[in-house]
Amino acid sequence: xxxxxxxxxxxxxxxxxxxxxxxxxxxxxxxxxxxxxxxxxxxxxxxxxxxxxxxxxxxxxxxxxxxxxxxxxxxxxxxxxxxxxxxxxxxxxxxxxxxxxxxxxxxxxxxxxxxxxxxxxxxxxxxxxxxxxxxxxxxxxxxxxxxxxxxxxxxxxxxxxxxxxxxxxxxxxxxxxxxxxxxxxxxxxxxxxxxxxxxxxxxxxxxxxxxxxxxxxxxxxxxxxxxxxxxxxxxxxxxxxxxxxxxxxxxxxxxxxxxxxxxxxxxxxxxxxxxxxxxxxxxxxxxxxxxxxxxxxxxxxxxxxxxxxxxxxxxxxxxxxxxxxxxxxxxxxxxxxxxxxxxxxxxxxxxxxxxxxxxxxxxxxxxxxxxxxxxxxxxxxxxxxxxxxxxxxxxxxxxxxxxxxxxx
Amino acid sequence: xxxxxxxxxxxxxxxxxxxxxxxxxxxxxxxxxxxxxxxxxxxxxxxxxxxxxxxxxxxxxxxxxxxxxxxxxxxxxxxxxxxxxxxxxxxxxxxxxxxxxxxxxxxxxxxxxxxxxxxxxxxxxxxxxxxxxxxxxxxxxxxxxxxxxxxxxxxxxxxxxxxxxxxxxxxxxxxxxxxxxxxxxxxxxxxxxxxxxxxxxxxxxxxxxxxxxxxxxxxxxxxxxxxxxxxxxxxxxxxxxxxxxxxxxxxxx
Numbered sequence: 018x019x020x021x022x023x024x025x026x027x028x029x030x031x032x033x034x035x036x037x038x039x040x041x042x043x044x045x046x047x048x049x050x051x052x053x054x055x056x057x058x059x060x061x062x063x064x065x066x067x068x069x070x071x072x073x074x075x076x077x078x079x080x081x082x083x084x085x086x087x088x089x090x091x092x093x094x095x096x097x098x099x100x101x102x103x104x105x106x107x108x109x110x111x112x113x114x115x116x117x118x119x120x121x122x123x124x125x126x127x128x129x130x131x132x133x134x135x136x137x138x139x140x141x142x143x144x145x146x147x148x149x150x151x152x153x154x155x156x157x158x159x160x161x162x163x164x165x166x167x168x169x170x171x172x173x174x175x176x177x178x179x180x181x182x183x184x185x186x187x188x189x190x191x192x193x194x195x196x197x198x199x200x201x202x203x204x205x206x207x208x209x210x211x212x213x214x215x216x217x218x219x220x221x222x223x224x225x226x227x228x229x230x231x232x233x234x235x236x237x238x239x240x241x242x243x244x245x246x247x248x249x250x251x252x253x254x255x256x257x258x259x260x261x262x263x264x265x266x267x268x269x270x271x272x273x274x275x276x277x278x279x280x281x282x283x284x285x286x287x288x289x290x291x292x293x294x295x296x297x298x299x300x301x302x303x304x305x306x307x308x309x310x311x312x313x314x315x316x317x318x319x320x321x322x323x324x325x326x327x328x329x330x331x332x333x334x335x336x337x338x339x340x341x342x343x344x345x346x347x348x349x350x351x352x353x354x355x356x357x358x359x360x361x362x363x364x365x366x367x368x369x370x371x372x373x374x375x376x377x378x379x380x381x382x383x384x385x386x387x388x389x390x391x392x393x394x395x396x397x398x399x400x401x402x403x404x405x406x407x408x409x410x411x412x413x414x415x416x417x418x419x420x421x422x423x424x425x
Numbered sequence: 426x427x428x429x430x431x432x433x434x435x436x437x438x439x440x441x442x443x444x445x446x447x448x449x450x451x452x453x454x455x456x457x458x459x460x461x462x463x464x465x466x467x468x469x470x471x472x473x474x475x476x477x478x479x480x481x482x483x484x485x486x487x488x489x490x491x492x493x494x495x496x497x498x499x500x501x502x503x504x505x506x507x508x509x510x511x512x513x514x515x516x517x518x519x520x521x522x523x524x525x526x527x528x529x530x531x532x533x534x535x536x537x538x539x540x541x542x543x544x545x546x547x548x549x550x551x552x553x554x555x556x557x558x559x560x561x562x563x564x565x566x567x568x569x570x571x572x573x574x575x576x577x578x579x580x581x582x583x584x585x586x587x588x589x590x591x592x593x594x595x596x597x598x599x600x601x602x603x604x605x606x607x608x609x610x611x612x613x614x615x616x617x618x619x620x621x622x623x624x625x626x627x628x629x630x631x632x633x634x635x636x637x638x639x640x641x642x643x644x645x646x647x648x649x650x651x652x653x654x655x656x657x658x659x660x661x662x663x664x665x666x667x668x669x670x671x672x673x674x675x676x677x678x
Binding site: 019043044163164338339341342343344345348349350353354357 | 456457464467468471472474475486487488489491509510511512513514537538539656657658
């Protein structure tokens, strides 16, 4: 049966293009179908949305030829401070500091604005042979067969591929049409995202304050500018977002503290209701799910994109290896390898972040003291536990070539 | 004995063995069905096969149809678990099986995949007698089922062109392989029907190298295939040839 592409990817956000580039650079043909129109190019104005890229994610961007375009606009994270806090009191004296000087890899991560990352993906997709980008078009139906999957687009076209990879977010239509159910719950919290200009330099320090109503992250952007991810209960968030700029800043200041001097808003405010949503399977016949479509996590510590890129690295490697040994890349044999590689890791991380958020979104004084003293344990335990379990399972996401910065 | 009476006079196929496989011939392509063990092992086998062929014939697996122009014989092709990948990589494939029932199953599946594969109910000896020649012979998990391994390998030699490559895998014969392949796979896990394998027909790596030499082929590589019960997957090993292992050999003359 003639295929239009080896792999069809609904979803043009960040995971979709990343997977498409990884696959196309390895010789597969890929079509990205994006329901959204392409956002304006690199000249788009600063809007404050940004990502904290882990080192492994940065390596993946290098391996798919994106990092060089993004690097000039990135801010290295040289230090991370995490502490317990209450509005007006500032940070508790028991805070954890992680310094880039302690590890050999250099910076602990990089802050990259959405506008630069997206523009780099858009440009790379246009220039990569074997990759077709269909914007402003939705997938309306999908029909798996023995040998492939046929997809109907909103313009009436039918496309055939060997495998369909849903990178279409936490309300994934790909998952829904495949009959994959979801498990999850709302946190009753909303994240308010914005950027601020400040008078004093941040010196590459990222801060995370655990407030009773939800965490507040202050993440360094290039220049004297930081990205804020401020989580509040839904009701409070609604009230805060409705405030005018001056009143909004007045509400933010006591939480933000004065360590960076005077602050001013540097762009619009965005709100994201927080919820956990896990797909009950990462695969279905001729279908795989990546990123939020598989696991929409609490955005604490900014793990959403990093987790998605780990899926990208694993799935790209599984599909390319299968292609090179002559397997049909859309069969259950092949897709199961991706699911068993990724599912344990991302579910553990999602539930771990859920637990951390529950522990810290609480104003019980005993818990507060326990939190302050136990902070190091909370931080160290999930890592230790995961390392132990992964070792036992013989699994390690670092095995993924793309996360080591290697081509497929 | 009945078995002796029904044995063909010249062919290497042990008909009692063939009958056992005929009973198992359904569900070839269900990864969770009867042939789950083969499906689990297939990526590991294919990694070895594709890399050996690519190295021997100077092919780049990163490109499309890397095996274009190569003629490959898959002996004991079953449902086509190896023939199809080879065809997808561009090779001209002849899948031969001594069990007639496997042939239509394999043909149907390949057609649905849009793959052209010449599946035949024929023995290696008959192919050699017809003067067929191949660049590559896949001789995977077959030799422990044939009646006369030395003669069978000589036939494989005759079927290869000069410079041709034979990949041959089988099971080692020791206490561990008895525990793993007979007790574990057949009695405990019930992955394979009881009686699938006759442990006394297993061959040690050194014996196999000796047989390959004796058939006029030059053995150039051997690796273990090791099952990891935690990750539930197979991988290649340089050192552990204690149960499943695979070899590569070349016809020089």
